[in-house]
Amino acid sequence: MNAKSGIAPNLTLDEFRKVVCSRRSVRRFTEEPVPDHVLDDCLELAMLAPNSSNLQPWEFYVVRTPDLKAKLAEACLGQNAAKTAPVLIAVVARTDTWRKHSRMALEQWPEEKLPGIVEKYYSKIVPIHYNQGPFGLFGAAKKAAGLFVGLTRPVPRGPYSPNEMKIWATKSTALAAENLMLALRAHGYDSCPMEGFDECRVRRLLKLLKKGQVTMILAAGKRSEKGVYNRQYRFDKDDLVHYL
Template identity: 50%
Template sequence: MSTVAPRTDLAECAEIFRSLVESRRAVRRFTAEAVPDTVIRDCLELAVLAPSSCNLQPWSFHVVRNPDLLQQLQHVCLGQSAAKAPLIIAVLAHPNTWKQACADVLRLWPEPAVPKAIDHFYKNSAPFQYNQGWMGWRGLLKRQMVRLIGLRSPVMRTPNSLEQMRLWAVKSTALAAQSLMLAFQSYGYSTCPMEGFDEKRLKQVLPIQKGAIPIMLLAVGIPGERAIYNPRLRFPLDQSVSWH
């Protein structure tokens, strides 16, 4: 059954959330103190509560604690200081798992019976939307169809190509990654999302599924000395926000 948080103590909740978000910084140096498995698992459980397109959850996580693998990942991450963390989580987006995900939604539906509308959506509408066909040939046809339909009425125009499927998966996975960082922050563990790494060598170190997109390597741990290099800088809000 769906639940909604009661509208009580909202000001206090907002203040706690603001404090959590403002305290999160990209930490570059960590102590050697390990992150407990119970904390890691709980943070991952919170991360996968993130929203995803059609609830297809196109993400996966490789949790690396093994010292030998961590040593190899330092090389993969070009020797940057954050890669010396006691925990690194590879966050992956999966543009090709939509078919299995559709089946899993129906298999794991949290009620005794799957509603007819839900069953129809995941057996018909979602496959039509996400199946781009071999080498993207279905996507090509759908793009032509969308152009024609869109002349008369609003229509969902993406994803209608293999490249758009990559973007689709990355967008949802990025939401989970942000939730994961905030979850660790709530436990007192800092993070650093690393995009500077050799993707080819990463696939030589970790058994990454074919077609998966590594979007970041997340370093996690207790901040060490000189953990934050620079003061926080953000552009003025009005520079990026338009009010209508």
């Protein structure tokens, strides 16, 4: 791909379809380990996911140490996917890295010349847009201003609170998690995203900071013969897709 011109390469739809359609939530894995080079490549592809303002509010905790993995599987309520997977990956959304990452966005700008609009966005707009202030007071003031200005023209509606920041970070992090799962499948491995876990115990095990939100625990490895419990099905598309 020519990054400068933005010209996209020709792709094979059939291969992409095979990756998407063969991805399943695998509940039992073999003991075969996931090679380091596969994990590294999958995580790099995960980090290419689209995300809000390119602030990349995610972290990935790759757990392979047997003792820690066993404790993490217990915190995942003893699910078979967690107990049998050779690797567990905690996908964490961060609400507190936007300041640091906005500076990094300027410092690591990939072009020779930094556009003025980009510098203005990260140095002036981002500190206002994502800052909630002490006790969320600045966020509340922004919400009031947004309600007033929004009477006459479109305006951004949030994030206006610490809780809305969690939603903001989780949306981008979930996109990265999907990239990670599809990358594993493309490499011939499988995964199972788990929401069923004791977050307090997971936090303690991984020594997470308070503002790190555990979006999911991802089990990864080679699927066993009984790794998929049932045939895949989805609800009627006509009920869920609306053309306007």
